[in-house]
Amino acid sequence: MIVYENVTKKYGDVTVVDNLSLTIDDGEFLVLIGPSGCGKTTTLKMLNRLIKYDEGNIYIDDSNIKEINPVELRRNIGYVIQQIGLFPNMTIEQNISVVPSLLKWSKEKQHKRVRELLEIADLSYEENAHKYPRELSGGQQQRIGVLRAIAAGPPVVLMDEPFGALDPITRDILQDELKALNKKLHKTIIFVTHDMGEAVKMADRIVFMNEGKVLQAASPEEMLENPAHPMISRFMGKLSYSRSGNDLICADVMRLKVLTVPETKKTLECIELMKQREIDSVIVVDKNNKYKGRANIEDIMEHGKPGEPIIKMVKLDTPSVMVNTNAKDAFDHLIATNIDYLAVLNRDKTVAGIITKTSMTKSLASVVWGDDNDYND
């Protein structure tokens, strides 16, 4: 159990964490959210003593962290930063075993642990352990960042916007993986984010901060239903739109950032792109950016020849929806066809976005919190 007891942090005259009291249970997935500068990172870093606090106390399992040697303390708390922070001069194996090696585990034990962890993250040991960080994609690097944090089996893991820099699809995947991992390993996770969608998806409990104070600490459902402060409603507004659940259209729930490739792009380049983004299909457009269809990795692998333009691999009847299609119809379609996403097209057939299953989660959230009419993202 982690207890923040009347903790205050000041920089000069400015109080950035203000008399904070918070109790976090073992195994809890706690998400800290709030506007930029509200003290989320500071709250996180005071726990592993990267930042000193001025008043109050923090306890982990009844011991005051001031009485624990900071280096020892940090070896027992996993830490994932937004910039990932893998050491470029070390291999993936060395990066993952940083903390075990600081803890003087035997070489065999470290090695075994690395294999085990890569397996958990669905990364092959043979292919990845001896690579260097820059030889991996952003998503893979961030996975390794998480593995490094949990390598020595710390009961507590701190994560500061770990998925902020990733593209939406990779981000989705990693969120799911982390959630699953947490269920399996039963760790206490304190997770910082800006993104209410992410918070709702991941959290057991959300702590909403503003100006160094907790505005509300509640389960996602509770916060969605009874936001304690207009500012929280505004944050939730990002999840909700100006319509009630039934007349949401695709434009309301789609993801905007999508990867499209021109039809003339060569198959091998497309495979490379997909590899980098860790996705298994691309959306193909013509030279006027009009939607042609999508190409799957399986089809490219089976029928593609190097040097051929990607358009030859495109299934021309790939389903798509229009921006003004009713979102519910799009979801039904998504479920019926069991594909991972649908392209959403503007009236001129250019690609506006995609609809994934996560878009559904978000729209469900907005049904619950559907009456904030003046906020549009």
Next chain:
Amino acid sequence: MTSFLDKYGDMLLKASLVHLQYVLTSVGIAFVIALIVGILLSRAPNISRAVIPLLGIFQTIPGLIFIGVLFIYLGIKPITVLVALTIYAIFPILKNTYTGIIGVDPSLKEAAKGCGMSDMQILFKVELPMAMNPIISGLRMATIYTVSWAVLAAMIGLGGLGEFVYRGIETNNQVLIIGGAIPSAIIALGLGYLIDYVHKKITPRGLQGGA
């Protein structure tokens, strides 16, 4: 050419060895000092921002004057030359060590600290490896400069390839001047090449190619 070698070959070899000795000893000592001081300075950037430009000014004192002054205090001994060369070789290495360490991405230092590395471990496992490129290029620069500065040793009669150069100037003998210049160019290139080779060998793949 052959007659030149017949006449001066032995002397040239001996002078080259003396020259090389001066260079290796002074650069070796300078490297250790520069590394230590550079690391210490990197722990106190506020002081360093003032100290390093001062050291830089010192660097611009012409070698001749400096050797002259040292000569007055230390006399005509090889140590005079070594001290002078060492002092000159320190600066490029020190400056690069300092800027290299200061330039390590703060998020890496934070990650290292967050993993529970002690300050020493952060230095040896993260900061120094990440600063290796600038440190070694400082070393390379210092080595190559020192090869030409060591020519000054002959000025106070302490041998090295400078002897040929000075004697050539005195007697207006171009062959002698070139006879001293070519081996020192070869030494400079050779040492530069050796450093590049070692550098490449010890740089992990993850840091190669401009990273």
